Amino acid sequence: MKNFVSASVLSADMLNLRDEISKIKNAGVDMLHFDVMDGVFVPNITYGLPVLEQVRKETDIILDVHLMIIDPIKYVKRFAECGADIISFHLESQSNTMDTIKAIKSAGAKAALAVKPNTPIENAFEYLPYLDMILVMTVEPGFGGQGFIPETVEKVKIIKDKIISLGLDIDVQVDGGINDKTAEIVKSAGANVLVSGSWLFKSENMAEAVKKLKKAEE
Ligand code: DX5
Ligand code: ZN
Numbered sequence: 001m002k003n004f005v006s007a008s009v010l011s012a013d014m015l016n017l018r019d020e021i022s023k024i025k026n027a028g029v030d031m032l033h034f035d036v037m038d039g040v041f042v043p044n045i046t047y048g049l050p051v052l053e054q055v056r057k058e059t060d061i062i063l064d065v066h067l068m069i070i071d072p073i074k075y076v077k078r079f080a081e082c083g084a085d086i087i088s089f090h091l092e093s094q095s096n097t098m099d100t101i102k103a104i105k106s107a108g109a110k111a112a113l114a115v116k117p118n119t120p121i122e123n124a125f126e127y128l129p130y131l132d133m134i135l136v137m138t139v140e141p142g143f144g145g146q147g148f149i150p151e152t153v154e155k156v157k158i159i160k161d162k163i164i165s166l167g168l169d170i171d172v173q174v175d176g177g178i179n180d181k182t183a184e185i186v187k188s189a190g191a192n193v194l195v196s197g198s199w200l201f202k203s204e205n206m207a208e209a210v211k212k213l214k215k216a217e218e
Helices: 014-026 049-058 076-081 097-106 121-130 152-165 180-189 198-202 206-217
Strands: 004-008 031-037 062-068 086-090 110-115 133-137 171-175 193-196
Touching: 004 171, 004 198, 004 206, 014 049, 014 206, 031 049, 049 062, 049 076, 062 076, 062 193, 076 086, 076 097, 086 097, 086 133, 097 110, 097 121, 110 121, 110 171, 121 133, 121 152, 133 152, 152 171, 152 180, 180 193, 180 206, 193 198, 193 206, 198 206
Parallel strands: 004 031, 004 193, 031 062, 062 086, 086 110, 110 133, 133 171, 171 193
Antiparallel strands: none
């Protein structure tokens, strides 16, 4: 299973987004993680479709869109049209899970299901055959820069074992509090797509930081 690093631009310098995008590309980052928050599903508001559309014009990097919004099915087609390659939405949202997966796929994007720290990962089992990726949240969604929740590691193990037992080929993504130390822990548990925001953007040398995350993934 290939390993990826996805840079969360929530921690980027928003007024210099063009430079930040070329910086992450040059640093060897594989994906750009784009956190969309609506102020309802989570207590924070970020950015949305018009910004994504501009980002798409700027780069050919894989755009990994994480929707933290209350009714994602209403918007997935438009996010795909604006350039999302992968769309994650929450199991805890109000949209019907299976219908939303279908809507993402028929819009031409890869479908991922995100699970908050306090939701049992077993609740996602029935959707695994239809997913390209599962996102195990390692912090409570809403803000960058929070501490990694250690109890989520067990969930990564459980979902990875289930994926293997079903003979599926699905990426396991983790998001929140990922640095060189926690990367090692989640990798041994079975994660292969690591989102990193504050740690990556605060690093003095992003290329070195990416190497550390990738090394931790091997
Ligand atoms: C949190 C977001 C994350 C966040 C990760 O709700 O989904 O993608 O930006 O940031 P760090 O790596 O700083 O925890
Ligand atoms: Zn995210």
